[in-house]
Amino acid sequence: MAQLLLDGAQQGAALKDLKGVSDDMLESVYAYAHRFYTDGRLDEAETFFRFLYLYDFYNGDYALGLAAVLQMKKQYAKAIDMYALAYALLKxxxxxxxxxxxxxxxxxxxxxxxxxxxxxxxxxxxxxxxxxxxxxxxxxxxxxxxxxxxxxxx
The missing domain is CATH 1.25.40.10 (Tetratricopeptide repeat domain)
Structure with a gap:
C-alpha cells in the first residue's frame, strides 16, 4: 500500500485518486467546510479545507477555501501562500x-x-x-x- 501511494505521488496523482475517493464525496465535504466557514467556526472549517486540499491538491477552490479561513484567522502570511497556490490553479x-x-x-x-x-x-x-x-x-x-x-x- 505504501509503495502504491509513493508511486502515485511521484506520478502526480492526487490522493483522492489513489484512495478511490469520488468527486461527489469531496463536494459533500466541501459543503460542510463552507458551512463551518460561513458560521464562523473557523477551526472546523480549517480542518475540512485542509482535508480537501490534501485529497485533491489540483482543486483551486479547496486552496481558496483554506486561504480564506487562514485570512479570517489573521494568519495573513500563510493565507497569502495558499492564495498563491489557488491563483496558480484557478487560471x-x-x-x-x-x-x-x-x-x-x-x-x-x-x-x-x-x-x-x-x-x-x-x-x-x-x-x-x-x-x-x-x-x-x-x-x-x-x-x-x-x-x-x-x-x-x-
Whole structure:
C-alpha cells in the first residue's frame, strides 16, 4: 500500500485518486467546510479545507477555501501562500489576487496591496471584482492624500 501511494505521488496523482475517493464525496465535504466557514467556526472549517486540499491538491477552490479561513484567522502570511497556490490553479480568476491585496493591507504593506488591487483591475473580466478592487484603491488614495491632522492647539 505504501509503495502504491509513493508511486502515485511521484506520478502526480492526487490522493483522492489513489484512495478511490469520488468527486461527489469531496463536494459533500466541501459543503460542510463552507458551512463551518460561513458560521464562523473557523477551526472546523480549517480542518475540512485542509482535508480537501490534501485529497485533491489540483482543486483551486479547496486552496481558496483554506486561504480564506487562514485570512479570517489573521494568519495573513500563510493565507497569502495558499492564495498563491489557488491563483496558480484557478487560471484567469483574480479572486485570490484581491484577497492577497487584503492580506497585505492588513499587514500594513500598502504598496504590495496596491499592486494586487491594480492587477485585479487590469486583468479581471468580472465587474463586481473590479469594483471591489477599485474601491480599495480609492480608499487607499483618499487616506494617503489627506494631510495629517495637527496635534497642536491654535
Amino acid at each position: 484567469r480568476d483574480e479572486r485570490p489576487m484581491l484577497h492577497v491585496g487584503q492580506c497585505h493591507l492588513a499587514m500594513g504593506k500598502v504598496a504590495l496591496a496596491r499592486d494586487c488591487f491594480e492587477t485585479v483591475t487590469q486583468r479581471s473580466d468580472e465587474p463586481a471584482l473590479v469594483g471591489k478592487a477599485q474601491a480599495y484603491l480609492q480608499a487607499m488614495a483618499s487616506t494617503t492624500s489627506e494631510p495629517p491632522e495637527s496635534t497642536q492647539e491654535d
